Amino acid sequence: MQTNEKEIVNGIEVEVEKAQRLIKKVIVKEKRNLSTKEFGTTEMVKKIKKMIEEEVECY
């Protein structure tokens, strides 16, 4: 069941559920990368940005 809880960050609405989902995904990604050392900081920043953009723009 979806909750529509929202929070205002810097004057912009953030959907809490989406953000929480993103957090889980980012942690999983970080955990995986800690063992594989596949990506450096720049690549990880890019990947996290991509994850945010995909999740936020998905309605």
Added chain:
Amino acid sequence: MLLKSMSLTNFRQFNGTQSISFSVDPEKNVTVIMGENGSGKTTLAQAFTWCLYGATDFDDQIVLNKAISQNMGSNGEAFVQVKISMVHLNVDYTMTREQKYTTDSTGNLKRPNNTVFKIQYKNADGQQDFVKESEVELRMKEILPKELAKYFFFDGERIGNMSKEIRKGKSKEFADAVKSLLGLSAFTEALEHLGGRSANTVIKSYEGDYDSKSDSKIAQLRDEISRYDARLEQIEKRLSEIDNEEYTASEKAKEYEVKIAENRDSEKFAQERAKLKSKIAGLEQSKVSSTSGVIDTFNRKGSSWMATKMIHDALKELVDADKLDTGIPDIHARTIQFLINRKKCLCGASIEFGGAAYTELNKVLDYIPPKSIGTLIGQFARECELKSRGAADAFDDISNKFSVVSGFDADYADLSNQIETINKKLEGMLNVGELQKKYTFYDGEVKKLRAERVRLVEEKGGIGTKRERCETGINELVLKDDNNRRVARFKAYATYMYKYLFSVYKEKETEVREQLEEAVNTIFKEIYNGGFSLKLDDKYNIQIQVDDFEGYSGDVETSTAQSISVIFAFIAGVIKMARENNSDENSMLMTEAYPLVMDAPLSAFDKTRIKTVCDALPKVAEQVIIFIKDTDGEIAEDNMGSKVGMRYLFDKKNEFETELIGR
């Protein structure tokens, strides 16, 4: 992290290449390596730290086998190598450290080259690859930080220092290392990537994504934010330095406070010694004046005093002196001379030169004034009287002064003894004045640092508010542009995620620390059955507390067995938690099991504790590698027998050569 094998080439006693495999069987996870004293147990344990971190605790930093170095000849070369194979986070690694040694033309060993460290691993495609040279140290830090390595590669003979360190004085790096082992590293990585201090973060990257060409106000606000960020970074750096400096200064202040209390008596003794020294100076002065007084009195009155008896006797004799006086009363020598010169006596008789009258009259001259004996006696008596009067107090005077002089030696010796006793007491005691100066200095430093922290925190708050105002300003401006509105939305999510993760991280960190405290206490009570429990502070320092005394919260002094139990409990607790978190795939924590490599760990324990330690360790640790001397080894094998998967023995050939053989 599980250790699979190690091979040593020409490393100290290990001549040539020798290999050892460690048990990785979860049911039989103990490897026992036994050997007599001096056979190479410590060397093998040190080979781990030399390979992984390039350091050993040996005084002699030359690790080349002595037999090899003696036979190198002139201009020769030889290599030392230690290779460790391990599995970490399901990746196979091989760490290799190598050092080249050469000799000069006379055959003497030259200063060795720097060691070369390489990490080889199996990449995602199953191919062998090398970690870049510039990243090997960092990768090793991620696998097992050096700050923690000494607890996992544990040396039972250096327990004293470890015990002191584990209870107080651990660095921020140590706390970070423990946090990382407890599985918080995925959090710290995510926080760092989302909005950490580096220039390359998700949030900063979105700020750069704004199209600010159309609006110079946005560019201006962004410049301001960059300035605030730079200052905030400086403040954060300084705050972290202040934490360390304050810790060091307050530890120093405490140290001097304790020393002052221990040496407080020295001040009292020093005052007492000063008083005694002034007494000695007074005594010396009085001795000098009394001695010169004695000499002076003796010079002036000594002869008179010594003549007193003679004078007395002479005067006594002279009492009858008038009987001796045969002179004619009131006749002067001038009268007689006159009569001789006129050659006629008073009676009218002629006085002829040489005649009887002449001779008689000349005789009379000897008895009448000025040569009268009576007169001389009178003068003598008067002089005697004067001398006697002068010498009357000479004896008392000299004896009084002499008693001061002769008493001096006894008093001087007594005072000197007292000073000597104080000096002995003061030996080994420190000067309280100097200690007080140092205490005041460090205490002042602590106060200064605290004041600086308050100032910086206030400044940080102020800058934070200004920064937020700029952010809001930018947001208002960017929302006018479609693309910027999109970027601002992403950034808002990234900011939310960062803040949320940060608060969760703080909670998790506290939770994990509390769990660790519980785990450490459970193991500690299993190993050391006394009425104590352990408390962990936010720097992961351990305090030992007495359970039975309610309200008592101070640390207590420890025995060796207790210290070693604390260290075992701490490490075993960390290992246990790392292992438990590792088994939960859905956990947000990310941890890894770790081995426990122990050199001579049981010597401080009695038989009962050896049994409990041997029972507990293979259960909590994924892998146990234990270097042990023969007698302890037998006890350990009795108690851990069913868990022992591999057994080795050191076969000592001579002082320079040891061979490792399987049993």
